[in-house]
Amino acid sequence: MDQGTVPVHPYVPNSAPATKQAMLDTIGVGSIDEFFESIPDELRMKRPLDLPPALSAESQLQRHMSGLLAKNQPTTVALSFLGSGCYPHHVPAVCDEINQRAEFLTAYAGEPYEDHGKWQALFEYTSLMAELLEMDVVNVPTYDGYQAAATALRMAGRITGRGRVIVADTLAAGKRAKIQTFLAGALDIDFVAPRSATGRIHLEDVAALLSENTAAVFLETPNMLGVIEADAGAIASLAHGNGSLLVCSTDPLSLSFTAAPASWGADIVCGDIQSLGLGMHFGGAHGGFIATHDDERFVFEFPSRLFGLAPTRVEGELGFCDVAYERTSLAMREEGIEWVGTAAALWGITAGAYLALMGPEGMRTLGDTIAVRTRQAMDALAEVDGVEVLHTDSPHWREFAVRFPGRSAVEVNAALLERGIYGGAAAPAVLGAGAEDTAIYCVTELHSLGDITLLASALEDILS
Numbered sequence: 001m002d003q004g005t006v007p008v009h010p011y012v013p014n015s016a017p018a019t020k021q022a023m024l025d026t027i028g029v030g031s032i033d034e035f036f037e038s039i040p041d042e043l044r045m046k047r048p049l050d051l052p053p054a055l056s057a058e059s060q061l062q063r064h065m066s067g068l069l070a071k072n073q074p075t076t077v078a079l080s081f082l083g084s085g086c087y088p089h090h091v092p093a094v095c096d097e098i099n100q101r102a103e104f105l106t107a108y109a110g111e112p113y114e115d116h117g118k119w120q121a122l123f124e125y126t127s128l129m130a131e132l133l134e135m136d137v138v139n140v141p142t143y144d145g146y147q148a149a150a151t152a153l154r155m156a157g158r159i160t161g162r163g164r165v166i167v168a169d170t171l172a173a174g175k176r177a178k179i180q181t182f183l184a185g186a187l188d189i190d191f192v193a194p195r196s197a198t199g200r201i202h203l204e205d206v207a208a209l210l211s212e213n214t215a216a217v218f219l220e221t222p223n224m225l226g227v228i229e230a231d232a233g234a235i236a237s238l239a240h241g242n243g244s245l246l247v248c249s250t251d252p253l254s255l256s257f258t259a260a261p262a263s264w265g266a267d268i269v270c271g272d273i274q275s276l277g278l279g280m281h282f283g284g285a286h287g288g289f290i291a292t293h294d295d296e297r298f299v300f301e302f303p304s305r306l307f308g309l310a311p312t313r314v315e316g317e318l319g320f321c322d323v324a325y326e327r328t329s330l331a332m333r334e335e336g337i338e339w340v341g342t343a344a345a346l347w348g349i350t351a352g353a354y355l356a357l358m359g360p361e362g363m364r365t366l367g368d369t370i371a372v373r374t375r376q377a378m379d380a381l382a383e384v385d386g387v388e389v390l391h392t393d394s395p396h397w398r399e400f401a402v403r404f405p406g407r408s409a410v411e412v413n414a415a416l417l418e419r420g421i422y423g424g425a426a427a428p429a430v431l432g433a434g435a436e437d438t439a440i441y442c443v444t445e446l447h448s449l450g451d452i453t454l455l456a457s458a459l460e461d462i463l464s
Contacts, residue, residue, distance in 0.1 A: 083442025145272025256367025
C-alpha cells in the first residue's frame with residue numbers, strides 16, 4: 001500500500017493514510033475534521049504536541065524507558081517520612097500473588113461470559129469494606145480517592161436537589177482542584193478553613209456557612225494535617241438538622257483506630273484504598289471507594305458498578321450479579337447520571353485480600369501501633385531546637401505538621417536527603433501556596449523508634 005509522504009506512526013494501529021481514509025469512507029465521513037466537528041473549535045489544539053520524534057525500534061524504546069526508570073529511587077533505599085496521599089505501609093506477599101493471577105488480570109470487566117471468580121472476589125471486597133465502614137453498600141473502586149470524593153458530592157447534590165456544598169479546606173491541593181473541576185457548573189462550593197491552633201474544622205465555622213441551599217458538608221478525617229476531626233459528630237447533627245447530608249472522606253486503614261464515620265452520622269463515606277495492600281509504585285496504586293446505607297435514594301445515585309447476591313435457576317444456589325445495573329452509564333449510555341468507565345477493580349480485589357488477611361484483630365493492632373508511633377514522633381521532634389510541632393493538643397493518626405521557623409521545608413528536606421532521609425512533604429506542595437516553612441510528616445507501622453530517633457538527630461544536626 002502506497003503510504004504517500006505522510007509518516008505512519010509505529011505505535012498506532014491503522015495510522016497509514018490510506019487505511020484511515022478507508023475507515024472514514026466506511027462510516028460515511030469525508031475527513032477527520034468532519035468526524036470531530038461536534039467538538040467546538042476553541043477547544044481544539046491547533047499545533048502539534050510538544051513531543052520528541054517517535055523511536056523506530058522496540059529496542060530503542062526499551063533503552064529509553066530503562067533510562068527514565070533508573071532515575072527513580074525507591075523509598076526502601078532511604079528512610080522515608082513522606083505520605084500525603086501515598087503511604088508506606090507493609091504489603092503482604094499474598095496481595096501481589098493474588099492480583100497477578102491470570103483469571104483476575106485477563107477477565108477485564110468480569111462479564112458473565114468471561115468471569116473466572118472476579119465477581120465473587122469483588123463481592124467479597126465490598127462486603128469486607130462494608131463491615132469496616134459500618135455501611136451496607138460499597139462500589140467497585142473508581143479511579144482514585146479524588147474521583148470518589150468529587151462523585152460523592154455530586155451524589156449529595158442530586159439526592160437533596162440543592163446547589164451548594166461546604167467543603168473542609170484541609171485537602172491535598174490536587175484533591176481540592178479535582179473537586180472544584182468536577183463540581184463546576186453543578187454545585188457551588190463554600191470552603192471552610194481549619195483553625196490554626198487546632199488544625200481542624202470547628203462547628204461554629206460550619207454553622208456560619210450553612211444555608212437552606214446546602215446539599216452537604218464535606219469533612220476529611222484524619223485530614224491532611226493528620227488531625228482527627230473532633231467536632232465531626234456535632235457537624236453531622238448540624239447538617240442533618242438543616243436537611244443537608246454529611247459526606248466524609250477517610251482512609252479505611254484509619255478505621256482500625258478511629259470510629260467509623262457512619263457511627264457518628266456520615267451519610268456518604270468515601271476515600272482511597274491505597275493503604276490496603278496496594279503499595280506505593282512510585283506514586284501509588286489508587287482506587288476510590290464510595291459507601292452508603294441501603295437506601296434507594298442513595299443506591300440509585302451511584303454511577304459505578306455494585307455487586308450483590310441473587311438466586312440462580314438452581315434451587316438453593318446463589319450467584320454474583322450487578323445491582324441496579326439499569327442506573328449505570330453502561331446501560332443508559334449518554335443518559336447516565338455520570339460516566340465513570342474503567343474502574344480500578346483489580347485493586348479492589350487486592351484490598352479485599354489484605355482485609356481478609358489482617359482480620360479484625362490484625363487491623364486493631366495495626367491502628368494502635370500507628371497511633372502510638374505518630375505521637376512518639378511528635379514528642380521526639382518537639383524536643384529539637386528549631387522545630388515546632390503544630391496542633392499538639394489535637395488527636396492525630398499517621399501524619400502531623402512540623403514548622404521550621406526561619407527555614408524553608410524544601411531546604412530542610414534537601415539537607416535530610418543528603419543524610420539518606422526523605423523528610424515530610426513540603427506543605428505548599430500538599431496544601432497549596434503558603435506555609436513554606438512547614439512540612440507534613442508521616443509515620444506508619446514500618447517506622448521503628450530507632451528510625452524516629454535517627455530523624456530527630458538529623459534535624460538537630462541540620463538546624464543547629
